[in-house]
Amino acid sequence: MMDWFEIALVILLITTAVGVIRVKTLISAVLILACYSFLMAVVWAQLGAVDVAFVEAVVGAGLSTVLFLLTLFRARAKDTQLRRTPTPLVALLGLPLLGFVLLYAIAPLYPDGQPLRPASTHVADAYLQESYKATKTPNVVTAVLMDYRAFDTLIETGVIFTAGIACALLLRSHSE
Amino acid sequence: MSEHIQAALERPSLIAFVVLFLCGFFVMTTNSNMIKKLIGIYLLQTSVLLLLVTIGVKQNAASVPILTEKHIESPETIAPAAYVNPLPHVLTLTAIVVQVATLGVSLALVAAIYRKYGSLDENEVLQRIE
Amino acid sequence: MIEAHDSLIVRSAGKLLIPLSQLFALYVLFFGQYGPGGGFAGGVILGTSFLLAVLVLGPQAPPCRLAHQLEHGDGVGLMIFVGVGGLCLIGGGTFLDYSNLQIPGWNDEERRSLGIVLTQIGVAADIAVTALSIVFSLGQHHSQEASHE
Numbered sequence A: 001m002m003d004w005f006e007i008a009l010v011i012l013l014i015t016t017a018v019g020v021i022r023v024k025t026l027i028s029a030v031l032i033l034a035c036y037s038f039l040m041a042v043v044w045a046q047l048g049a050v051d052v053a054f055v056e057a058v059v060g061a062g063l064s065t066v067l068f069l070l071t072l073f074r075a076r077a078k079d080t081q082l083r084r085t086p087t088p089l090v091a092l093l094g095l096p097l098l099g100f101v102l103l104y105a106i107a108p109l110y111p112d113g114q115p116l117r118p119a120s121t122h123v124a125d126a127y128l129q130e131s132y133k134a135t136k137t138p139n140v141v142t143a144v145l146m147d148y149r150a151f152d153t154l155i156e157t158g159v160i161f162t163a164g165i166a167c168a169l170l171l172r173s174h175s176e
Numbered sequence B: 001m002s003e004h005i006q007a008a009l010e011r012p013s014l015i016a017f018v019v020l021f022l023c024g025f026f027v028m029t030t031n032s033n034m035i036k037k038l039i040g041i042y043l044l045q046t047s048v049l050l051l052l053v054t055i056g057v058k059q060n061a062a063s064v065p066i067l068t069e070k071h072i073e074s075p076e077t078i079a080p081a082a083y084v085n086p087l088p089h090v091l092t093l094t095a096i097v098v099q100v101a102t103l104g105v106s107l108a109l110v111a112a113i114y115r116k117y118g119s120l121d122e123n124e125v126l127q128r129i130e
Numbered sequence C: 001m002i003e004a005h006d007s008l009i010v011r012s013a014g015k016l017l018i019p020l021s022q023l024f025a026l027y028v029l030f031f032g033q034y035g036p037g038g039g040f041a042g043g044v045i046l047g048t049s050f051l052l053a054v055l056v057l058g059p060q061a062p063p064c065r066l067a068h069q070l071e072h073g074d075g076v077g078l079m080i081f082v083g084v085g086g087l088c089l090i091g092g093g094t095f096l097d098y099s100n101l102q103i104p105g106w107n108d109e110e111r112r113s114l115g116i117v118l119t120q121i122g123v124a125a126d127i128a129v130t131a132l133s134i135v136f137s138l139g140q141h142h143s144q145e146a147s148h149e
Helices: A004-020 A026-047 A051-076 A088-109 A124-136 A140-148 A150-170 B004-009 B013-030 B034-055 B067-073 B087-117 B120-130 C008-030 C039-057 C062-070 C078-088 C108-138 C143-149
Strands: none
Touching: A004 A026, A004 B013, A004 B034, A004 B067, A026 A051, A026 B034, A051 B034, A051 B087, A051 C039, A051 C108, A088 B013, A124 A140, A124 C108, A140 A150, A140 B087, A150 B087, A150 C078, A150 C108, B013 B034, B034 B087, B067 B120, B087 B120, B087 C039, B087 C108, C008 C039, C008 C108, C039 C062, C039 C108, C062 C108
């Protein structure tokens, strides 16, 4: 049952992505991208990543759509119509080759036996077992993000701050 | 090599990752509209994050990485195989927020280019620069 | 570009939704330890609720003026985060090691729990103000460009 749900979600996701590529105006592409973000949030919730699904639904489907639409409203209408250029032959031949290379490369990351998986071998089990004793936080993801890996979160907060400053420098005029 | 690919095909999310990566790559490289390129980059980034989360999934219906009451009372009985690996979720959370921040900056750059040169198409902008 | 929305339905629904979403953002922020959520989601919901207030109620209403005042607090979140780390340094340990926060009578786990809550507040404040600031930067010169054409 779970497998059918996942396959249906994946088919919907790929259909939405193809829709984003093929549609003719930019505003439609942006709105279909919001739909794609929601579907991605559902896929993540189905894979067991509830924190990630929460943040993606708020940030991806909410904030990034607003940012795209605000930029599109500044442009005149004729600039947002897309021309359908013919696809270059290199792309048609090279992209399936790239797909095969990717499949071959990610296969060792997902072997059959559970303990052999590289992502689960070193500290992940220790985090699951030790984090409640050390931090009294039932949500293991928050405990790892804010306590064990607090440096990453600190630098990421710095990156967000810098992005806000960069936008302000690029776009605000000094007349007021 | 074929059994590698066979094992990868068992999980639908991995096929989704490859197809979405190719879609995003195609949009990013072959379109000349700058905002469409940004949409391609967005597709690319979310597909890679899908791969990152899929790596942490465990078989046999492992539950969400939030400890239940039973395990809170007796922390020695936590079996790591019963919970989904929390480490890729941490990396993905950071990556999503950084993604929206860089999207904001790139859209500000596109808006500034539009204000100066009057076009969203990169070939026209290149012509107008000369 | 931003004016008060002229439909009564949108304005009334906005007046209901904005305080509710801010309350929900605070809930998500403080309950990030016991369920999904945490600093990132809470911060973005908080920023989006201010943005909704600006779009629905117009640029002269009090929430919009509050939002413009909040914009100046762009670095407060980062300062809170680094401040918590600095307090840990003052308490005698390494940077961002919350078990050194000097609070009498608490043991190690409770101090680390408190450290996690404080840093989540810092992250949420940073993201909320940055989201608001980016949206204001992108939306600003629309009327100026329209008058050039």
